[in-house]
Amino acid sequence: MINESDLEIMRDKKDVEGLINVLKTSNDYKIQENVIYLLGDVCDSQAVEPLLKFLRHGKWSIRKASALSLGRIGDERAVEPLINLLRDDYWHVREIAALSLGMIGDERAVDPIIKTLEDGCINVRCEIVDALANLGNKKAVEPLTKILKEDDYILRACTAISLGKLGDDRAVQSLVSALADENFFVRVNAANALGMIGDESAIPYLEEALTLSKGESEGFEKALKDAIVRIKSRKK
Template sequence: MMFGAMAIEPLISTLHDERPDARDAARRALVTIGSDAVAPLIAALDTDNPIAQLAIVETLRSFGDKAIPALLVGLEAPQPIVQQRSLELLSMLDDPQVRVVLLRYLNDPDLKLAQLAMAGLVQQGTDVVPNLVRALKQPDVQLRERAAEVLAHLNWQPNPDHAGAVYALTRNDWATCVQLGTVAVPPLLEALSHWDSEVRRAAALTLVQIGAPALAGLMDTLQSDTAHARASAAWALGKLHAHPAASALAHLLNDPDQHVQEAAIGALIRITTPPDIFVAALASPNLLVRKTAAWALGHHRYTPALPALIEALYDPAADMRDTAARALGEIGDPHAIQPLLKLIDDPDEVVRATIVEVTRYLHRQSEKAAASA
């Protein structure tokens, strides 16, 4: 026995030999020595020699379940290659303890280890499905995505429940999310905060397709701490013509994030909104919000907005001055003629042309009104 233990290191060195017969003889001898050889073999995985690595892996595989305790220690080794090979070897063993370890590494920050865990779980087969389904219900998005990928490789058929909705969403199966309806709303709302803009866009569109069951959740999401979620929810509410959301959307015109402001004003012009909301929006620091508000006031022909639109003719942005002038033309009130004429020498050529066009139009309208009086 003493001779066997003393022979371990020389035998491991022989696994680096270029001669296949020498490596094979060393491997058989190490297996004969038994479990005392496992820990030194795992430590020896830290080598750049691919021939030796393969020989060590094959030797460790021969130990079967007896290697599990030492492989678990190998997972804690400082060398990444030892961690990776230990996890890879564990995944080849059919043991409940191994499945627990693989599930733990499914969400490891080391992408290589996570990928090895995913591949190992696929090798474990359907025994891991219940644990993976539970992972779909966890708050960590990355964990859910990786669990769903493993389930897909296992050809899992989901039920029409929350886990099934998360699975469909993670697989970008938006049509199934629509079919699931109400049960898919919570994970879809959460996806409005996703880092990927394509996922956010698809989730918002899917919520629009689901319709009424999504309204309450979308309105709650307007209060989200995540700007992406607030903007996506505002867009969806606009597409749904959600009149009850008008007040909350108006509040977002003062949101610290300009994309949220723009999504909110875009939604407000889609729904029946009190025009005075747009009057207040003319004072926004966001140019797009100001322009959209001016356009909306002209579209609504909201005469009480006349003073605010006249003031907007002095906006520092030429685009805004142009939009305000056009809005005054849409409203059609001749009281705007004199304020417009004061700005006939606007420094911007486009604005000057618009002022000329609008004042001529208002003159004609005024003359028609006088003639029919």
């Protein structure tokens, strides 16, 4: 009977066909799950079609593993099946589907991912926010700025950084408002995001926040100073 060491040897040898054969013939779902992750390590497009079939597996852990490995491989054939997985019953699966769509970076995923911003699970929503940043489509800016007003500080903090990565000036005012957020991490991320965007109009607000924050937190003050320097350096 094949064991974990055998599978790792196959992985190290990049024996994709051998791993796929084990995946197809084994009835042990633990072995199947291990093989799926190992195929993600190898990152060979030969594994795409077999992995796509396991997105419909009855066990959520298998679907999750398949979604992650498909994201790591980065083949566009996985985009539509992963979009469908955004509606999976298990949040762990939806979370990884969003992550993988962000990794693949196909524009077809933008609208479906935006629609899933209302997912009830905070883990999924944070991953969706990050995926939208990785996809880089400016269509996400408006829905993301609305999230900066929501109750969960983790989600607000994730969103601030994603807006920074998108680099769109339309997010500046929302991020400026977030400099006064009640949560430290949101404030720091808002400052960092403004530095990433680089819009000069943010400088007075960053300077004001720096004046008001004296002695409050070295971390926040550093983020504000770094953002100001970063923006000014872009003007030269």
